[in-house]
Structure formats: C-alpha cells, structure tokens
Amino acid sequence: MFKRILVAVDGSPNAWEALAHAVALAKGVGAERIGVVHVRPSLTTLSHAYGFDELAMHHLNLARRMERELKEGETQSRALLREAVARIRDAGIEESKVACHAEEGPVVRKILDVVQREGYDLLVMGSRGMGRAAGLLLGSVTQSLVANMPCTVLVVECREHLRGEC
C-alpha cells in the first residue's frame, strides 16, 4: 500500500515536518523505498522570474548573475538533499532504501514525472512550502499536485495555531 514513498522538500520548515511524517510512516509500514525530491529553478524558470525584457538587454552582469544563481541553485539542492538523507538515516532507515531526485525545471511537472517514472505510490508534502502568501491554506504547488493526483497524496498540515487547537 505504501511501498514506495516520495517526499517533496524545498527547505521550508513545513517540508521538514512532512519528511518527518513520511519517515515515521515508512518505518511503520516497512516501505521498500523512501525518495526525496527537490526541484531547483532552471534557466527558463529564472528568466521568467526576472522577466524576459531584462534578459533581452544583454547585460553581461545579468548573464553572470543568472549563471551564478543557477550554480548556487544546484549547490543548494545538493545540500538540501544531503540533509534530507541524513535526517532519514538518523531516524533509523537504511541508506539503501533512500533515493534522491535532484530535478530542475517547473516544480509540479517535475514531481509528477518522478512519481510516474519511479512508480511511487504515496506522495507526502507540506501544506505549503517556501511561498508565504498570507492566509493561503494550501500553497500553489501543493494544490496543483493534489489536483493532478499522480498517486495517493498526504498533505501535512503545519499551521501552528491549528495544532494548538487540536
């Protein structure tokens, strides 16, 4: 039922909490694999964020900055996945059961691809990640992933005030 579990991480506290839940679940059901996916921005995503007009200006500075950001993105992604693996290992899961997926590009599309390609049967994620739009219950990435339902999905609720209530 939960043989192959995938957790989406982005460095946000919510994602770490989702990871903790996924690990507890994986241990409880004796999952054969726990995967961690992080999607970093590609050049296209970055260009969108900066706006194409700015890109079209051929500023050497901008090109350098983009290059640096892409490089940093890769380094950060690697560090993030390393931390995730360390957390899973510290929780007592053999490293042979852990898989890392460092992806680059549009977040939702890439996660859906990983689920399908690798045949995950459970996707765990926080209710929202890095985006901090006030009042949003569900982040846009989470919302989009649930709407696409590539497999069974667990959305971990991380609002502090709710936890107090419960």
Added chain:
Amino acid sequence: MFKRVLVAVDGSEHAWRALDHAVALAKAMGSETLGVVHVRPSLTTLAYSYGFDGAAAPYGTFAERMVAELKAAEDRSRELLQEAEDRVRAAGLDSVQVVRHAEEGAVVRKILDLVRREGYELLVMGSRGMSRAAGLILGSVSQSLVANLPCSVMVVESRTEKEATGHETAKSTAES
C-alpha cells in the same frame, strides 16, 4: 504521529479503499483513535435534490416519500458505519479505538466541524466518492475538504486501472 485519524466513508469502493489505507496507517503510526464518519442527507439536502418546487407541492405522498427516504438514509448510515467498524476489526486492528460518527446535513461542513470538534489530526478519504462524473480526478467533496484543510489530509488515489494506465506502465517498467 497521527494519534487521531478520521476516515470519511460513503459506501463507494473508493471510500472502502480509503478505509484500508487509514487502517494500514493507523497500524503503522500506532494511532489511538480511528474515527469513521458518514454524512447522510438532511431534509434540506433532500429538498435541494428534489427541487423546492417539488417539495412545496402539498402532496401527502411526497411528504411520505421524504420521510421514508430520511428513515432509509438513517438505516443505511448505521449499516455503513457498522460495516466500516467490522472491516477495521477484520483487519486485526485491536489496539485502536473505533469511533462512529453518524452526521446529517451538508457533507463538507459536517466533516470539517467534526475534525475540529474532535481534534482529529489526519483525515483520510478517497479521491472521489459516489458520484461518477467522468474524467474527474478529484471529486467535489474531496476537493472542497482539501481546500479547507482542517488538518493533515490523505487523498487516496482510486482511478481505475484503465484511467491510470500511464502510471501502471511506469510502475511495471520501474520494477522490471
């Protein structure tokens, strides 16, 4: 981690599948309470589905029919919750306390209220329930519950083999 788990059932295969997942999860997580909720239609909900014009018609037979339907819905709800508890027990989950919640009224509202009132930490449900709108990945009730996110939510994927062909193919290639 999830001490109190709630699963929503409506008699559909999707919901039974969700129940199986909730049981596996409760076992794995050592949950203390497994709630099962079913929401049956109230007079108001029924009146909506018949249309108010129909309800307003002063037919004695019509009123009788509504009363009979409400009564039948109550019986079905009781049987459904009983079956759910039987299934949990049959799965050998003895350590967990099973609580039945028979509710009446607006489905989403009632489930949200219950989660908050009883402090459930995880809500498990099928990706869609009784209604059979073709091509819908996520049913309206599931969608609305996720959007309201009263607590952590697990949506159990329940597309038929045919609908999920791409996914199944990927799985088999991954395993081979």
